[in-house]
Amino acid sequence: MIESIILLLSTLFCNGVSCYIGYQLLGTFTFCSKLWNWVILISGALFLAFGWYFLFNMTAYSQISLLSLWIFPFVISKNSRKVAFVVYPFIYFASSMLSSIGTFIAMVIGHSNFDEVISNFWQMLFVLLFQLIIMFVFFIVKKLIARDAYIILTVRQIVIFYTVIFCSVALLSIIVALEGIVSNELGMNMLLVFASIACASLLFLAVYQAYLNTNQKLLREKNQLQADFQKMQQMYYETILKQNEDIRKFKHDINGHLQTIRYLNMEENVQDLEEYLQKIEQQTSIDLQTRYTGNKMIDILLVDLCNQANLNGIEVHVDGYLPNQLAIEEFDLTTVCFNLFKNALEATSQVTEKHKRYIDIFIDYVDLSHLVLEVKNGISQKVVIEGNHVRTTKEDVRNHGIGLRNVISTVEKYDGYLNLDSTETEFIAKVFL
Structure with a gap:
């Protein structure tokens, strides 16, 4: 017995x-x-x-x-x-x-x-x-x-x-x-x-x-990420070329504009002067915000993020500085930022309240070998987080979450830290590499 x-x-x-x-x-x-x-x-x-x-x-x-x-x-x-x-x-x-x-x-x-x-x-x-x-x-x-x-x-x-x-x-x-x-x-x-x-x-x-x-x-996901990033690079450089062309045209006509402004000022025609200045502003439309952090790779991602956010009526705030020379591999840096930016954009796009349609990004570095990244975005309801994983509501449950897994894998590669948190109105992702 x-x-x-x-x-x-x-x-x-x-x-x-x-x-x-x-x-x-x-x-x-x-x-x-x-x-x-x-x-x-x-x-x-x-x-x-x-x-x-x-x-x-x-x-x-x-x-x-x-x-x-x-x-x-x-x-x-x-x-x-x-x-x-x-x-x-x-x-x-x-x-x-x-x-x-x-x-x-x-x-x-x-x-x-x-x-x-x-x-x-x-x-x-x-x-x-x-x-x-x-x-x-x-x-x-x-x-x-x-x-x-x-x-x-x-x-x-x-x-x-x-x-x-x-x-x-x-x-x-x-x-x-x-x-x-x-x-x-x-x-x-x-x-x-x-x-x-x-x-x-x-x-x-x-x-x-x-x-x-x-x-x-x-591997297919990584190849797709690389292809998407190459498209972003092309759009980034096209944006820079367009801005350079706009600046060159504006410089070419600047003397004529200055003479007109000086004349209107001498005539003390305040209303016509204001209208003329507004017309110059509308016609030039030069957006100098292509340099967000100073890091070329991250700025390419941010340009694409901001372009898509603007199309969806989402306000993006970027704060911080990141040099081009880091101990972190460019592919790993792109993997982390691309997936977190993409997830934030997807989540915010589903929000209906205007005051919640925002993405706040803070990025900084420590002695060229460590990265600090925080991404905040508005959400329609509190997200359920279990074991640093997000419980998905997507129908394609099997495929969803691969991007976050790639982030986790990259963080573990550098013995870093990832923390996901959620309130009733905001989702927060913090990364330290």
């Missing part, structure tokens, strides 16, 4: 840790930081596990664990909780595949069959320990090699995951069913080991393929 309870708790613990690592490996989910959520999870999982064990006399610990840990997604932030529930069976079965390998290895070592292994206390502890060690190895490898890597979970990707799981489980089930028919026990056990390793490799390839697909999508 005591050994059974120890095995039940060990299986629950092992699979719970494996699920946690599995969600971490996908890199898409943010866990709740409140201790209370974890207390509820552990208590609920224990309650369900002992309920299945005592009330329904279930002795299949792996199945008990599967049915008890389905509440695991409740410790994941709300903005990705639904997807966490969808992929929970995949994460559970993928990690359990490792325990299958351990089980078949134990069968080979102990010259025993499947039923003998799962009923043996020490062999089952070996199986659980094997699963846990392999999951930790995967976790450490990801932290060392691809710490910031994550997977965008589309419907197509989830279908691929479950197809691989179905094929793997079907293959192992067929081989296990043949165990009682084949007379060569050692050969059969070796076949089970190699088949389970092949299935685990297939699962690994499915996850790796998901990483590759995500990287391709992010």
